[in-house]
Amino acid sequence: MHELPFTKNILSIALKFAEKNKAKKVKAIYLRIGVLRDMQEDWLRRYFAYISKDTIAEEARLYVMPEPLILVCNNCGEQFGIDLQEFVDADEIACPACKQSDYYMESGTEFIIQSIEIE
Amino acid sequence: MKDIHLIDIRQAILSDNDNEADKIRAGLKEHKTFMLNLMASPGAGKTSLVMAIIKALSPCFKIGVIEGDIDSIVDAEKVSEQGVPVVQLRTGGACHLDAPMIAASLEKLNWKELDLVIIENIGNLVCPAEFDTGANVRVMMTSVPEGDDKVLKYPLMFSVCEALVINKIDYLPDPGFDIETLKKRVRNLNKAIEMFPLSCRKGEGVQVFTDWLAVQIEEVKA
Numbered sequence A: 001m002h003e004l005p006f007t008k009n010i011l012s013i014a015l016k017f018a019e020k021n022k023a024k025k026v027k028a029i030y031l032r033i034g035v036l037r038d039m040q041e042d043w044l045r046r047y048f049a050y051i052s053k054d055t056i057a058e059e060a061r062l063y064v065m066p067e068p069l070i071l072v073c074n075n076c077g078e079q080f081g082i083d084l085q086e087f088v089d090a091d092e093i094a095c096p097a098c099k100q101s102d103y104y105m106e107s108g109t110e111f112i113i114q115s116i117e118i119e
Numbered sequence B: 001m002k003d004i005h006l007i008d009i010r011q012a013i014l015s016d017n018d019n020e021a022d023k024i025r026a027g028l029k030e031h032k033t034f035m036l037n038l039m040a041s042p043g044a045g046k047t048s049l050v051m052a053i054i055k056a057l058s059p060c061f062k063i064g065v066i067e068g069d070i071d072s073i074v075d076a077e078k079v080s081e082q083g084v085p086v087v088q089l090r091t092g093g094a095c096h097l098d099a100p101m102i103a104a105s106l107e108k109l110n111w112k113e114l115d116l117v118i119i120e121n122i123g124n125l126v127c128p129a130e131f132d133t134g135a136n137v138r139v140m141m142t143s144v145p146e147g148d149d150k151v152l153k154y155p156l157m158f159s160v161c162e163a164l165v166i167n168k169i170d171y172l173p174d175p176g177f178d179i180e181t182l183k184k185r186v187r188n189l190n191k192a193i194e195m196f197p198l199s200c201r202k203g204e205g206v207q208v209f210t211d212w213l214a215v216q217i218e219e220v221k222a
Helices: A003-020 A041-051 A084-089 B015-030 B046-057 B074-080 B099-108 B155-160 B179-189 B206-221
Strands: A026-034 A061-067 A070-073 A079-081 A103-107 A111-118 B005-012 B034-040 B063-069 B086-090 B116-120 B137-143 B163-167 B194-197
Touching (some): A003 A041, B034 B046, B086 B099
Parallel strands (some): B063 B086
Antiparallel strands (some): A026 A111, A070 A079
């Protein structure tokens, strides 16, 4: 249920850009959310439907593009995806190419409003 | 046919908060004040750690505390008995502190005179991880009775912090808590994190943490 404060931000950013572009209606909002954010789409939608009433974004559809966890090897530059639970619980995370265990997180924590569709 | 346009935005959903946090950080840097954001679940021992920091570091540094609570002033009363200035932030239901709340609290705290501001965040491992408060370091606290699987449940919190305090080690050995398992899981998520096993109640390990903190504060003052 921690989605509510974020939903307010999503609405206010969408409305700001909609007004700037003289929109009559916001039809859709596209979000990019990393798997580490633990956002429940159902709750985002439910809260959004509630707080967007009587605004031009009422009835806008929310689309979430989930961003997977991607690591990059510091040794050889290989990019590799990994399941979140496996990532946390692994005894050692080795690069599939060079087998070294030295990496950084390239993707997985995104929390971005990518675009809106307006009329 | 209706005219439909796609507007490219690519803005962080929390950008307003992040911008405010950056402003706070710049102000702190200018006045050489260090701010720590302490986060944990309810009952992990945040207030005990705040008291331990005050006890260890108040002879050397001027300290102030921002106490976040959903709806009580018990912690603020405890802390103010130590003779340090405290601002109580009662969020009235909100489950985290954000940068605008911290900016307002800092003003009440006369922060420019202080070396260290400690934010005791709301007891919660979800939302506080998302909101930058402008602090120099984020310290997360977990404790032995909470189990070593907290990392699997709240990975974001463990991945955004600079330090992890593992409290209540006087409860060890505990069948639900293997410290090496916890450390391994945390390290997978966050290679740079510093970890401090300690017991606020017995005092064991506390000085290692407060010494580390003193070094961080000195670096900001230098």
